[in-house]
Amino acid sequence: MTGQLVIDPKRCVACRTCELMCSFGHHDYFNPRLACVSVFNYEYAAVTVPVMCLQCDEASCAAVCPTGALSRNADGVVVHEDAKCIVCKMCVSACPLGNIAYSPITKNVFKCDLCGGEPKCALFCPTGAITFVESDEVLAKKRAVADNFKKTLEEA
Amino acid sequence: MKVKFFATYRQIANCKDFEIEAPADVLGLLKVLCRRWPEFSNKIVAPDGESLGADAIVLVNGRHIQHLDGVRTSLANGDTVTLLPLVAGG
Amino acid sequence: MAVGNAWIGTVLRVDLTTGTWGTEPLRMKDANDFVGARGLGTKYFCDECDPNVEPLSVENKLIYMTGPLTGTAATSAGRFEVVAKAPLTGTIGAANSGGHFGPELKFAGYDGIIFEGGADHPVYLYINDDRIELRDATHLWGKDVHKTTDMLIEECGNVRVSCIGPTGERGCLFSAIMNEKNRAAGRGGLGAVMGVKNLKAVVVRGTGPVKVARPEGFLRELTKARAIIQAHPVTGTGMAAYGTQILMNILNEVGALPLCNGRGGSIFDHADEISGEKLSETYLVKNQGCFGCSIACGRVTRIPDDSPYAGFGEGPEYEAGWSFGADCQVDDLAAVCKANFICNEYGMDPITLGATIACAMELSEMGAIPESDIGFPLRFGDSDAVVRLTKMCAEGEGFGKLLELGSYRMAEHYGHAELSMSVKKQEMPAYDARAIQGIALEYATSNRGGCHVRGYMIAPEVLGLPIKTDPLVTEGKGSLLKTFQDLTALCDSVGICLFTTFGMGLPEIAGQYREAVGSDESDEDILLKGERIWNLEKRFNMAAGVEKDTLPPRLLREALPSGPAKGKVAELQTMLADYYEVRGWTSEGEPTDEKLEQLSLG
Known part of the structure; x- marks a missing residue:
């Protein structure tokens, strides 16, 4: 996999530019309801969280798909092929994170395809709340978490 | 004389204001500030070293130095110089 | 220019008197000539309404209008305009608001809404794409903006809410129309126009698209414009960090902070106490952006529970910081925030209210307002009095009934109209016209x-x-x-x-506009x-x-x-x-x- 979207909710200002640019990137028009990324705002906590498909290594959506319309491409992205899809929406139920959805407007299911390697949500996010990082960088971050774990265990 | 900082310049100087013996002119003061807080260097003085940084606002006794003698505006003890980055609101 | 390119092409017309509505094609020639939102809303208004209409009568029309870029990813394109004849001034009233309401209206399939007449009982307009209903709002009447918004979301689901508070219902001459709780079409008293029509709220849910004429060109222009905005020290970093309140200190330094209703000197020694810098160090929780906005100047603020001014909301902006602060000689930022929270909750324009309180303070110190009228001694610098009077105005209680007329009519009542710091009866904001x-x-x-x-x-x-x-x-x-x-x-x-x-400037505005509408x-x-x-x-x-x-x-x-x-x-x-x-x-x-x-x- 070439890269991964990473979110930093502390930086999110709830402007929803990601939703707009996602829909524009996929449809050439603006409609947040067709965005693969969704921004959730918690008013009293003053927290906003953008959520999108994380391209699970064990992708439930692909596993449950009866027609093979969902599959992993060479870049490691779980992509949806319209031609093979019968719109049974099993994937919508199967995704444990709610990151694949059905649109009554397009009468189709849709999910994040990382915009072919240049995700618009990250590209246009004004604050860095969504970034697209090389997988190596993600591993480095994981390593830091592991290091922390090791340290904690050693101290215990 | 008194030097006041606002907005992010306050964070750089880590104080709201301070007293200093008046240098000859504004440019002299800016150079003193850059020596004292190197982070000011690429902000309040332009790369040529002779003019005001593009995103800096400097007031002498409440008047923008552009309407005085620019960075050559002379200073005297008793003056107040206000420094801030370009800001806006409304 | 054609329907479907930046424009939806549909205007919703609602007759509140008969409780009927219908859609009509957007007048495309006018859309071209008057651009949208403020211009187009005003054009419709001027064509349809007698200039001598009484603002607080049901004959005054109320128009919500979006612009061609509203709902797109153009720079900060979440704006819409509300147009009516303004009760405070008798001028054309056009008040602009951000938030998410305007875009949602377009997603629902309408460029604008024209409200005519008045209902015989409180109603709200429910829009869910092409499903339109005028619903009873009796249970919402009297509720504040936050409560109303929460109740409508509870009732209607995932909707955007534009509504008035009790001040608009009562006819307060500077009542605002609020959306997403804290965003305001604030000035001129348009909330009272809604109130007189018995229209409590407009809620909208929209699932459709907003298209542009030349997607590739539009992407190029918005990318360019956004890059300029994000690289600029003001729109890229300054406003996100400090909000508009950053102006407090600099206006004070240049001697242009209006003080004590314009009576005072020109330097406020305590300006720093109510400044953007101070707000960032104290009550700011986070900054927030409106729809599609990278500037994100909005202030989410919280005053702790142990303060007499405890509360949570948004603001203050510089103008409110000045009106409740410097203009009233108040240096307690918590009190300023509280007064601003109340304005948002009750739907009032904080510029006019703060300036009206400052005017009352001057009249009171002169002895022109008897203490018995107010109910307590009123002097400049009294932060408690500012919050108290803000509440009284919000509730329409006692002296609040005079405050809700704005400073001109209040000062006129006491024989001193000349001491209202207003133009055409609307209060000037936070810049002394003598120094600038x-x-x-x-x-x-x-x-x-x-x-x-x-x-x-x-x-x-x-x-x-x-x-x-x-x-x-x-x-x-x-x-x-x-x-x-x-x-x-x-x-x-x-x-x-x-x-x-x-x-950014004209090239970026025009560039995005051209690609959106195809001009x-x-x-x-x-x-x-x-x-x-x-x-x-x-x-x-x-x-x-x-x-x-x-x-x-x-x-x-x-x-x-x-x-x-x-x-x-x-x-x-x-x-x-x-x-x-x-x-x-x-x-x-x-x-x-x-x-x-x-x-x-x-």
Whole structure:
């Protein structure tokens, strides 16, 4: 996999530019309801969280798909092929994170395809709340978490 | 004389204001500030070293130095110089 | 220009008297000539409404209008305009708001809504794409804006809410129309127009698209414009970090902070206590953006529970920070925040309310208002009194009934209309017109009375955006102001936030507009539409019998006693003559037939 979207909710200002640019990137028009990324705002906590498909290594959506319309491409992205899809929406139920959805407007299911390697949500996010990082960088971050774990265990 | 900082310049100087013996002119003061807080260097003085940084606002006794003698505006003890980055609101 | 390109092509017309509604095609020629939002809403209003209509009658129409860029990813394009004849001023009332309501209306399939007549009981309009209902709002009447919004979301699901608070229901002359709780179409009292129509709220859920004429070109233009905005020190970093309140200290430094209803000196020793810097160190929880906005100047603020001013909400903006703070000599930031929270919750314009309280403070100190009228001694500097009077006005209780008329009518009641710091009965905001000559001209000529967002001369005169001019001189201010007014009319009308113009200018506005609507007009042709809008508004005001362009006598005669602008008054007459000339108007300030002809307004 070439890269991964990473979110930093502390930086999110709830402007929803990601939703707009996602829909524009996929449809050439603006409609947040067709965005693969969704921004959730918690008013009293003053927290906003953008959520999108994380391209699970064990992708439930692909596993449950009866027609093979969902599959992993060479870049490691779980992509949806319209031609093979019968719109049974099993994937919508199967995704444990709610990151694949059905649109009554397009009468189709849709999910994040990382915009072919240049995700618009990250590209246009004004604050860095969504970034697209090389997988190596993600591993480095994981390593830091592991290091922390090791340290904690050693101290215990 | 008194030097006041606002907005992010306050964070750089880590104080709201301070007293200093008046240098000859504004440019002299800016150079003193850059020596004292190197982070000011690429902000309040332009790369040529002779003019005001593009995103800096400097007031002498409440008047923008552009309407005085620019960075050559002379200073005297008793003056107040206000420094801030370009800001806006409304 | 064609339906479907930036425009939805549909306007919803609601007759509240009969409880019926229908859709009609958007008048595309007008959309082209008057751009959208402020301009187009005003055009519809002028065509349909008698200029002499009583603002607080059901004959006054109320128009919500979006712009062609509203709902797109153009720079900060979440704006919409509400237009009616303004109760406070009797001028054309056009109030602009951000948030997410405007875009949602377009997603639902409407460029705008025209409300006519009045309902015989409280109602709210429910829009869910093409499903429209006028629903009973009896249970919402009397509820504040936050409660109303929560109840409507509970009732209707995932909707955006625009509503009034109790002040709008009561006819407070500066009641606002609020959306997403804390965003306001704030000035001129348009909330009261909704109130008189028995229209409590408009809720909308939309699932459709907003298209643009040339997607590739539009992507190029918005990418370019966004990059400029994000790289600019003001729109890229400054406003996110400090919000608009960052102006408090600098306006104080240049001696232009109006103090004590304009009576006081020019330097507020405690300005730093109510500044943007202080807010960031204390009550700021986070900054927030409106729809599609990278500037994100919004302040989410919380006053801790152990404070007498405990609360949670948004703001204050600089203008409210000044009106409740410096103008009333209050240096308690928590009190300023609290007064601002109450304004949001009850739907009031904090500029007018704060300035009206400051006016009452002066009248009270003069002995012109008996203490028994207010119920307690009122002096400048009393933060408790500011919060208390804000509550009284919100509830329409006691002296609050006079406050809700605004400073002009209140001061007139006590025989001192001259001490109302207002133009055309609307309070001027946070810049002393004696210390900044161009803003004096702007206040005097603004088509909606005392206002700073009809041509923000503070940008060139104080901040140096895009060029620095001397605030103490009058030369050249007329022509500069004309450009600012026309550009602002254009900016408000395309549907993007005026704050974008701190970082970008006409090329970026026109560039995004052209690709969205599919036009090949030049920048100058597009700016001319701004001038057309300005003249349309002016013509309405003349027909409505609005008073001539002037300022309160204090600003024309009482020189500033101290500070960098010591000895200055507002030198209005010289500037007015220049201004009328560059506008192509008569020396009396009336558009000539030639000018109207040239703008196709003949």
